[in-house]
Amino acid sequence: MSSLALDPVSSQAEAECAREPIHIPGSIQPHGVLVVLDAAFRIVQVTQNAVQLLKLDPTELLGAGFKDKFPELFQLLTDAIAAETLGPSAQTLARQVSFGSEQFDVLAHRSPTDRLIVEFEIHAGAGSLDTLYPNVRNFIQTLGQLPNIAAITSVAAAEIRKITGFDRVLIYQFDEHWNGTVRAESRNDALPSYLDLRFPSSDIPAQARELYRLNRLRLIPDADYQPVPIVPAMDPEAGAPTDLSFAILRSVSPVHLQYMKNMGTPASMSISILDDGRLWGLISCHSATPTRVPAHVRTACDFVAQVLTMQIGAKSRSEAAAQRVEKHRIQSRLLARMAAEPNFIDGLLSQYEDLLGLTDAEGAAIVWDDQISTIGKVPPREEIETISNWLVANSVHDDVFVTNQASLDVAGAGIDAEAAAGMLAVSISQLYPSYIMWFRPEVVRTVRWGGDPRKSENPATGSLNPRKSFDLWRETVRHQAIPWTTAQVEAAGSLRSAIVGIVMRKAEEMAAITEELRRSNKELEAFSYSISHDLRAPFRHIVGFAELLKEILPAEEDPRPARYIETIIESAHSAGRLVDDLLGFSQVGRAQLTKIKVDMNKVVADALRTLQHEMEDRQINWKIDDLAPAMADPTFMRSVWQNLLANSIKYSRGTDPTTIEVTSTTDGEDTVFSVRDDGVGFDMAYVDKLFGVFQRLHRIEDYEGSGIGLANVKRIVERHGGRVWAEGLVGKGAVFYFALPKDVAGAS
Known part of the structure; x- marks a missing residue:
């Protein structure tokens, strides 16, 4: 990945950032009320704003039975529990329930500590999921016709913005180091474009990414909100703050709120994109003004995100499978050539395009029996020897060694990045230091960051500050090659297994077979010579004497002898042709082809x-x-x-x-x-x-x-x-x- 040299910050500040308890903030956002129930459906915690929004004093609610205070909601809650539909994801119990002058959408879920959490979210507007169904249906039908992930994410970003009315919708993909890149964008003129910009992993720390993985949707209607505390602050039984990982109203980190303000986005909504349980990326929605998103719109967006996730996964797996099939075809040709050559190295090198095509490399080297054979663009011979010694010293025997920055990862080898910034190597002998190495040259490129990604530390507190600028910040990346794909690495490993398991361990058997074939060929040549000289002569004699016999037979006597003689002559000619055809057939298998x-x-x-x-x-x-x-x-x-x-x-x-x-x-x-x-x-x-x-x-x-x-x-x-x-x-x-x-x- 990027060779960016970030400014050092104190390990204490990094650790504090990583430990921030964002799943137990002890407060919620003010556009609703949250209550926590124990196993007996007693209210053990409630937010302070219950008196303003529900017109119920928190002191009267605490310790009371949920059934006594909210009988209709209690029935809906117990029905959901009986139906076994209530889990960690928020489930809507009722819509537009009136308390005082407000209407609420009521949602419930089980917390990771098995508490029942009921949220009263202020109803955000009219409408239902039915009104959004035509848009979602058309979106799903369109996805199936799109050729690749880039097209799919572009259409999805536009659809989410159409459904929600946000000013900007980004689809953001993580790399293996959790830096993120904006792959698709739909926006109006209210907010600037972030398309193709990269953001560092520190923008979304590990604990935040884990929350995104667990809870697919998070909404922040107004970054200037005042958090509403939960009372009491601690769960009376557990003696610890209540886990709000799956709460819709969960308060967010002050650092993140400041980050939003610095970005100029008072409102945001994020929807997770998961691939086989791993966080692939995010759908990140921004608004230039505070914005509430109704529950039914969020549901539609979550559904769109899940369909998008399935399409991304299907396309990724399809592309990977196609690449694996192609690599298998190439490997089969390589194995066929190795089997056809007395020296398997000659078979690997005979059609060098396949050896390079197996991993899409630009050069390769085979180190075998103190010899180095190379094809394509490779480092100097002395560097290959140094790399080989490094592989031996680091016990690279059973696994595939892979890097896209060899000059940094192969310490002390002094590798020339121009020819070998990327390297893939496999050991092809269990007894001797022998390797196949594939190389890729350096690709100098400019990475466009959404602002200076280097962290800054508050000198007064020692804590990390969120970035204040998101202006374009360019970095030139050197000494790196295009990363190797999983299919390419697997193909290299599979070739290694084939060579070690088939060619090497059966070397003696192949030698014995070769000797047997050589002996058989000599016998066949002798047999062919015998047929050519010993069988043809008798057939010629049969034909010749039969012709003489036919001439001396009287024509006017019995015609049968003449007919018999003609049969003898024709049969002898047929036998001669058969001998010729057999000889030709045997020669086809032994003659040298000149193509x-x-x-x-x-x-x-x-x-x-x-x-x-x-x-x-x-x-x-x-x-x-x-x-x-x-x-x-x-x-x-x-x-x-x-x-x-x-x-x-x-x-x-x-x-x-x-x-x-x-x-x-x-x-x-x-x-x-x-x-x-x-x-x-x-x-x-x-x-x-x-x-x-x-x-x-x-x-x-x-x-x-x-x-x-x-x-x-x-x-x-x-x-x-x-x-x-x-x-x-x-x-x-x-x-x-x-x-x-x-x-x-x-x-x-």
């Missing part, structure tokens, strides 16, 4: 020229899009297209004239290519068999082929990091798809 930018239009045209002889005497209407390019091996891509196109040509023979479509589309990070025909199609119940070796869905007597072509397509596409699938309907044709990553990040 370049491939013009798919040229590859398809070349494949069609090769297949021209299969289209003789056919009526085929070709519909070929302008295909997107791909980063791929052109030789293997030609095999893919030739197999798919031949497949459509073959299985549409019975539907001439026929139409074959070739298209490409974009789907997220993939480019999807397809070949569609209106041939015999297939039953989707057997779609899983299509891409298997020797798997056929049609009789070989009807459609020739070895059953290896689509298996070759699948292997080639998957080696490019893509995927294949198909859709079909018997008698209605089929469509075959293959998708390639735009960056072709798959294994090879």
